[in-house]
Amino acid sequence: MAGGRRKKQHFSRIHAFTCGKASFRGDHSLIGAPGFSRVVYCNDPECFEASLLNYxxxxxxxxxYTLATFFPKSLFEQFRRVANFYFLICxxxxxxxxxxxSSISNVLPLVVVIGATMGKEAVEDWKRKK
Structure with missing residues (x-):
């Protein structure tokens, strides 16, 4: 082996692969430059930076459902079912x-079935809220 000893590489000094130089010098003015992490304020709503970003x-x-959206959303969910849509057309x-x-013989069963299902969904949603 011609040559000599090779210099041993210390991987503990490499930070973010910046050509083998240690990138932290103790100066916080370099935060945000390549090789540095972001500063994140978790659960600190009084922090100045967090108030600027309006998280x-x-x-x-x-x-x-909410109180205002129960009826429209529930009707939409009911008529997504093919059977309910078929009986609505009938x-x-x-x-x-x-x-x-007669019209009452077709409308009354549809209203009863949809009303019972909407009532069941309202009770389930109320229990979920509690």
């Missing part, structure tokens, strides 16, 4: 003179 809250709502057609059945 959203951590509120989690586990309910599906109920609409029962108001025409071509229908052999």
């Amino acid at each position: 959203g809250g951590n509120y989690v709502r586990s309910t599906k 109920a609409i057609l029962s108001f025409t003179p071509l229908s052999p059945y």
Whole structure:
């Protein structure tokens, strides 16, 4: 082996692969430059930087409905089911003179089934909220 001893590389001094130089010099003015991490303020709403960035809250709502959106969302969910949509079309057609059945015989079962299902969903959502 010609040559000599090779200089041993100390990986503990390498930070963010900056050509083998230690990048932390104790001066905090270099924060934000390559090789440095971000400063994150967790759970500190009084921090100046956190107030400037206007982060959203951590509120989690586990309910599906609110008081204002229960009726429209629930009706939408009910008529996504093919059977309910089919019986809605039959109920609409029962108001025409071509229908052999009375309109009440088609509308009443549909209203009862949809009303019972909406009531069940309201109770489940109320229990989920509690």
